[in-house]
Amino acid sequence: xxxxxxxxxxxxxxxxxxxxxxxxxxxxxxxxxxxxxxxxxxxxxxxxxxxxxxxxxxxxxxxxxxxxxxxxxxxxxxxxxxxxxxxxxxxxxxxxxxxxxxxxxxxxxxxxxxxxxxxxxxxxxxxxxxxxxxxxxxxxxxxxxxxxxxxxxxxxxxxxxxxxxxxxxxxxxxxxxxxxxxxxxxxxxxxxxxxxxxxxxxxxxxxxxxxxxxxxxxxxxxxxxxxxxxxxxxxxxxxxxxxxxxxxxxxxxxxxxxxxxxxxxxxxxxxxxxxxxxxxxxxxxxxxxxxxxxxxxxxxxxxx
Amino acid sequence: xxxxxxxxxxxxxxxxxxxxxxxxxxxxxxxxxxxxxxxxxxxxxxxxxxxxxxxxxxxxxxxxxxxxxxxxxxxxxxxxxxxxxxxxxxxxxxxxxxxxxxxxxxxxxxxxxxxxxxxxxxxxxxxxxxxxxxxxxxxxxxxxxxxxxxxxxxxxxxxxxxxxxxxxxxxxxxxxxxxxxxxxxxxxxxxxxxxxxxxxxxxxxxxxxxxxxxxxxxxxxxxxxxxxxxxxxxxxxxxxxxxxxxxxxxxxxxxxxxxxxxxxxxxxxxxxxxxxxxxxxx
Numbered sequence: 048x049x050x051x052x053x054x055x056x057x058x059x060x061x062x063x064x065x066x067x068x069x070x071x072x073x074x075x076x077x078x079x080x081x082x083x084x085x086x087x088x089x090x091x092x093x094x095x096x097x098x099x100x101x102x103x104x105x106x107x108x109x110x111x112x113x114x115x116x117x118x119x120x121x122x123x124x125x126x127x128x129x130x131x132x133x134x135x136x137x138x139x140x141x142x143x144x145x146x147x148x149x150x151x152x153x154x155x156x157x158x159x160x161x162x163x164x165x166x167x168x169x170x171x172x173x174x175x176x177x178x179x180x181x182x183x184x185x186x187x188x189x190x191x192x193x194x195x196x197x198x199x200x201x202x203x204x205x206x207x208x209x210x211x212x213x214x215x216x217x218x219x220x221x222x223x224x225x226x227x228x229x230x231x232x233x234x235x236x237x238x239x240x241x242x243x244x245x246x247x248x249x250x251x252x253x254x255x256x257x258x259x260x261x262x263x264x265x266x267x268x269x270x271x272x273x274x275x276x277x278x279x280x281x282x283x284x285x286x287x288x289x290x291x292x293x294x295x296x297x298x299x300x301x302x303x304x305x306x307x308x309x310x311x312x313x314x315x316x317x318x319x320x321x322x323x324x325x326x327x328x329x330x331x332x333x334x335x336x337x338x339x340x341x342x343x344x345x346x347x348x349x350x351x
Numbered sequence: 352x353x354x355x356x357x358x359x360x361x362x363x364x365x366x367x368x369x370x371x372x373x374x375x376x377x378x379x380x381x382x383x384x385x386x387x388x389x390x391x392x393x394x395x396x397x398x399x400x401x402x403x404x405x406x407x408x409x410x411x412x413x414x415x416x417x418x419x420x421x422x423x424x425x426x427x428x429x430x431x432x433x434x435x436x437x438x439x440x441x442x443x444x445x446x447x448x449x450x451x452x453x454x455x456x457x458x459x460x461x462x463x464x465x466x467x468x469x470x471x472x473x474x475x476x477x478x479x480x481x482x483x484x485x486x487x488x489x490x491x492x493x494x495x496x497x498x499x500x501x502x503x504x505x506x507x508x509x510x511x512x513x514x515x516x517x518x519x520x521x522x523x524x525x526x527x528x529x530x531x532x533x534x535x536x537x538x539x540x541x542x543x544x545x546x547x548x549x550x551x552x553x554x555x556x557x558x559x560x561x562x563x564x565x566x567x568x569x570x571x572x573x574x575x576x577x578x579x580x581x582x583x584x585x586x587x588x589x590x591x592x593x594x595x596x597x598x599x600x601x602x603x604x605x606x607x608x609x610x611x612x613x614x615x616x617x618x619x620x621x622x623x624x625x626x627x628x629x630x631x632x633x
Contacts (some may be wrong), residue, residue: 104446105393159392160565164616166396167558171609174480174555178603187476192457266400266554267457269450277443315461321454328447 071309080195080262082203084301087258090210091271092297093217094255096290097248099276101228105159106143106249107272109166110256113139115265116173117257118190123176128190129205132257139165140253144246173265192317193264195305206258213254220244225286262301267317270304271297274324281331300324359597367491368483368604372589374498375550376559376608378543380585381505383564384578385536389516393442394431394537395560397449398544401427403553404456405545406478411459416478417493420545428541432534481552481605483593490549497546501539502582512536513574550589551605559585562612566619588612 071077098107117135118128143162177187217224227234227241235241259268279292304320311319359365386395405423409416431445477485486494505512515522515529523529540560547556567581592608599607 099443102442104442105396108396108446159390160387160561160568160616163392163396163557163561164565164613167555167562167609168613170480170554171558171603171606171613174552174603175606178606179601188457188460191479192453192460264457266453267450269446270454273443273446273450277447313461313465315457318454318458318461321451321457325447325451325454 067310068306071306076196076198077305077309079198079200079203080305081302083198083206083262084195084305085298086203086206086210087262088271088275088297088301089294090213090255091259091268092275092294093214093290094252095272095276095297096279096293097224097228098252099273099280101248103252104269104273105162107252107256108269109143109162109169110136110139110253111260111265111268111272112166113169114257114260115190116169116176118260118265119173119176119180123180129202129261132260133209133254135169136253136257136260137250139169140249144249189264191264191266192315193262193267193320195262195308195316198262202261206261209254209258213251216247217251220247224248263320264317267321270317270321270324271300274321274328275300278324278328278331281328281335296327300327359594363488364484364486365593365597367486367488368593369590371486371491371494371498372483372550372593373586374495374502375543375546376585376589377582378498378501378505379547379556379559380563380582381502381578382536382540382543383560383585384567384581385505385512385516386540386560387564387568388513391540392557392561393445395540395544396557397431397445397452398424398428398541399548399553399556400449400453400456402544402548402556403478404452404459406548406553407456407459407463410478411463417490420548421542424541424545425538428537429534432537477552478548479552479554480603481548481550481555483550483604484596486549494546494549497542501543501546504535504539508532508535509575509578551608555605555609558609558612559588562609562616563588566616569619569623584615585612588615
């Protein structure tokens with residue numbers, strides 16, 4: 048069976064999807080891409096779920112964008128891009144957490160100005176580093192819009208190690224973090240260290256943003272950080288169920304995106320992964336609207 | 352010093368850069384003040400990504416880049432205004448839509464770079480990070496006219512827009528057309544985003560919108576003082592950034608402009624201190 052698949056190595060999908068899937072996994076670079084994608088989808092789903100709940104999408108986006116000059120700077124200095132992604136994203140998370148946030152969200156507009164400025168400056172630094180490095184244009188688009196090619200086994204191991212540590216830390220703070228997210232005032236009164244928990248969360252979010260950037264590119268992290276969580280939260284209001292759904296949606300997004308990028312290599316991976324994620328979100332919103340309408344119709348029929 | 356300035360302005364590409372850049376920076380500074388005041392920085396961010404996709408889509412389709420740029424920005428700005436009840440859409444919705452927009456941008460970029468008309472990826476990268484030193488005479492005049500037009504619109508609707516931004520309920524009770532103002536304002540932001548994309552690039556225009564306005568709001572509490580201060584800081588950042596980029600050729604001009612704007616914001620932050628945060632926002 049395996050030999051037959053090797054002989055019929057053709058690009059393009061057939062009707063035998065399982066056979067296609069097997070054929071795809073015959074290539075070590077695709078296996079590495081799937082391993083990395085799976086690790087990232089789980090980590091991004093878990094942190095993205097909290098991020099959407101806490102309405103910190105803008106902060107998550109900024110952390111991911113900051114990882115771009117981190118990677119570009121690391122390449123310029125001759126270090127590993129992977130280390131640059133993590134260092135920059137985690138440093139930015141600490142900076143954002145240090146900006147004082149007054150109670151009741153009054154400082155929201157000035158906080159947005161801070162985040163916007165940080166974001167633009169980070170991108171400008173990235174542009175500077177890339178131009179100093181010598182206009183390696185293909186590398187620039189890969190840093191911004193992602194690539195699934197050339198993931199080394201060592202990089203997969205790094206991703207796995209960081210993901211395991213981050214998920215373990217998240218598991219420890221999961222309950223107080225959920226409490227602090229849903230009702231910060233009551234949580235504070237009950238003795239939950241709200242500020243500490245929020246800071247730890249932002250640092251973990253930095254880890255996730257640094258990981259996701261390595262696959263989807265710094266500009267497209269939302270495909271795995273926001274879209275699965277938003278989709279799941281459309282589908283169910285129950286926290287535990289939507290958490291599981293988020294991770295499932297993230298995994299499906301990465302797996303489908305990778306398969307499409309393999310079989311139709313004319314277009315970039317970033318396009319496929321965002322499109323799959325967005326299609327899921329649109330389907331969830333549409334399904335919810337339809338379900339709401341039919342429920343209302345039954346209610347009317349019952350009361351009439 | 353003066354001889355240096357004369358030398359600078361004897362070169363047409365620098366004259367165009369200063370001419371168009373000044374109008375664009377003033378427009379970005381003035382709209383930016385209201386963007387920050389109305390907490391719509393995230394919306395501005397989304398518009399900047401749409402600017403990229405629109406421009407690259409036009410390139411991929413083989414039509415004029417400006418057409419795609421302005422078309423996409425204005426349509427998306429009105430769509431965002433229509434989505435929210437008070438002309439403000441939900442963060443998660445914006446996030447989802449613009450992530451997909453960027454994905455589409457990546458698609459069009461690859462279509463453009465792999466097609467025969469696009470010889471290399473330089474144009475796509477220029478859309479991302481700006482080409483203010485590469486403006487033609489025609490582009491410079493178009494940009495200057497558009498920038499000045501936006502400034503006129505913002506000054507014309509300034510007073511009612513300020514009222515509507517600070518207290519929408521009281522403003523609508525006083526018969527200020529809050530919703531219409533929201534539409535006009537977001538349209539102006541869309542046009543500014545499209546014009547600024549050529550100057551500093553789609554990825555960096557948020558800096559020209561957010562940083563001067565954030566600094567101005569820290570330095571003064573008087574609304575119209577802050578409005579003009581924001582415009583002034585934006586123009587000053589642009590001039591200083593262009594001169595820096597001219598002096599240090601390895602530095603992209605966009606980095607100079609955003610770097611100076613960020614520096615001014617940091618100075619304003621240091622002068623007022625974090626204690627002002629609550630006072631400035633309330």
